[in-house]
Amino acid sequence: MNRKTKDELRVDHNHDGIDRRGFLKCMAWAGTGTLCVIEGGILRSYALSDMRSVAEAPSAGELYFAQISDSHMGFNKPANTDVVSTLKAAVDKINALPRRPEFLLHTGDISHLAKPEEFDTVDEILKSAAAKDVFFVPGEHDVIGDDGKQYLDRYGKGAKGAGWYSFDKKGVHFVGLVNVMNLKAGGLGSLGPEQLAWLEKDVQALATSTPIVLFAHIPLWSVYPEWGWGTEDSAQALALVKRFASVTVLNGHIHQTMQKVEGSVTFHTAASTAFPQPEPGKADSPGPMKVPSEQLRQLLGITDVNFVRGQHALAIVDSKLG
Amino acid sequence: MIRTSRQWCAFGTLAVLAVLLSGTRAASDTRRPAAAAAAEVKIDNFSFSPAELTVTAGTTVKWTNRDDIPHTIVSEDKTTFKSKALDTDESFSFTFAKPGTYSYFCSVHPKMTAKIVVQ
Numbered sequence: 001m002n003r004k005t006k007d008e009l010r011v012d013h014n015h016d017g018i019d020r021r022g023f024l025k026c027m028a029w030a031g032t033g034t035l036c037v038i039e040g041g042i043l044r045s046y047a048l049s050d051m052r053s054v055a056e057a058p059s060a061g062e063l064y065f066a067q068i069s070d071s072h073m074g075f076n077k078p079a080n081t082d083v084v085s086t087l088k089a090a091v092d093k094i095n096a097l098p099r100r101p102e103f104l105l106h107t108g109d110i111s112h113l114a115k116p117e118e119f120d121t122v123d124e125i126l127k128s129a130a131a132k133d134v135f136f137v138p139g140e141h142d143v144i145g146d147d148g149k150q151y152l153d154r155y156g157k158g159a160k161g162a163g164w165y166s167f168d169k170k171g172v173h174f175v176g177l178v179n180v181m182n183l184k185a186g187g188l189g190s191l192g193p194e195q196l197a198w199l200e201k202d203v204q205a206l207a208t209s210t211p212i213v214l215f216a217h218i219p220l221w222s223v224y225p226e227w228g229w230g231t232e233d234s235a236q237a238l239a240l241v242k243r244f245a246s247v248t249v250l251n252g253h254i255h256q257t258m259q260k261v262e263g264s265v266t267f268h269t270a271a272s273t274a275f276p277q278p279e280p281g282k283a284d285s286p287g288p289m290k291v292p293s294e295q296l297r298q299l300l301g302i303t304d305v306n307f308v309r310g311q312h313a314l315a316i317v318d319s320k321l322g
Numbered sequence: 323m324i325r326t327s328r329q330w331c332a333f334g335t336l337a338v339l340a341v342l343l344s345g346t347r348a349a350s351d352t353r354r355p356a357a358a359a360a361a362e363v364k365i366d367n368f369s370f371s372p373a374e375l376t377v378t379a380g381t382t383v384k385w386t387n388r389d390d391i392p393h394t395i396v397s398e399d400k401t402t403f404k405s406k407a408l409d410t411d412e413s414f415s416f417t418f419a420k421p422g423t424y425s426y427f428c429s430v431h432p433k434m435t436a437k438i439v440v441q
Contacts, residue, residue: 141392144392145407185427227433228431285368287389
């Protein structure tokens with residue numbers, strides 16, 4: 001079997017980087033010259049015929065960036081009494097990546113209570129990151145109390161509406177979406193008609209071969225609606241990018257890594273740099289999950305993403321902080 | 323300190339009277355809806371409890387956040403009442419002057435819903 005694309009972890013049930021089905025599939029191919037490697041905690045398969053040294057990062061990629069999420073600056077409860085340290089550890093991790101990421105995405109809940117000093121502290125810490133540009137989208141904690149005015153003042157220059165925008169890097173089209181505003185009682189995340197209309201125009205003229213990356217705070221797929229882990233009108237957004245050959249959706253909010261592939265769309269959520277949350281349905285509520293202190297950093301992390309022209313799926317790798 | 327039997331007697335009488343009086347008060351209370359002082363809602367584990375609270379018009383309801391995450395209290399119409407973000411142990415109060423059913427939610431975690439029924 002000659003595989004051109006890399007197999008990605010589907011669902012990281014035990015947070016150990018091993019998807020049972022993927023592992024078994026991988027082992028079955030071993031006889032045909034496939035190497036299975038756990039790289040950065042994710043099971044990846046390489047055809048031996050196009051092997052480069054597995055010790056190298058997939059460095060032939062044309063675009064390399066990193067994602068962090070849910071720094072919750074200001075949180076100080078038992079689940080993590082020092083979110084400053086863990087955010088700094090995340091920056092150290094970014095700086096220790098095999099390649100320098102060109103920029104960072106922060107998928108929201110930058111602050112815990114949308115206080116000015118909380119935003120200031122995050123900005124200050126991120127100055128030490130090797131990647132100088134950071135692109136943000138707000139989480140629901142970032143828009144508390146002032147309908148996102150402060151978030152917009154700080155991070156919304158050039159953005160539309162509640163802070164949505166797009167940009168291009170090396171032929172990849174990035175779209176930052178806001179799904180934490182105007183939430184209705186009993187509801188999920190929401191993009192709203194104005195943003196969807198903007199998105200339609202934004203991608204209209206792009207060639208189908210243009211890789212698309214959508215990033216937003218709340219998952220744009222239905223992870224666990226009972227806990228609000230989903231977006232009411234995400235199907236409409238995804239319909240607008242259905243025609244593209246490669247769509248990557250990067251989210252946060254759930255404080256654990258999760259991945260799903262549906263046709264040409266890869267969905268991925270990042271870990272938090274502040275505190276973990278329970279797996280869907282495994283606790284009474286989705287709040288901060290207390291773990292023994294020596295385990296905390298294993299449940300926090302960063303994500304790095306590599307785009308190689310010619311390959312449909314962007315290679316997404318999660319790294320734990322400890 | 324109670325030393326003499328006389329003092330014991332007096333104390334005993336007072337104690338009995340106190341019990342009787344408080345019993346009387348409780349009895350009369352059950353003929354009326356709960357007093358305003360008892361109108362409290364606790365927020366914990368991403369839920370409001372009680373999920374439905376019935377009070378009389380003019381009652382002040384006090385919400386206290388016991389969760390380790392901030393929450394808000396916002397009426398469904400988003401205008402009747404709207405708290406700031408409450409961190410752990412912070413409170414918010416609102417006086418319900420008019421009868422009606424007031425559904426509300428946490429604007430940060432909109433799946434958290436509850437209601438106050440004002441009679």
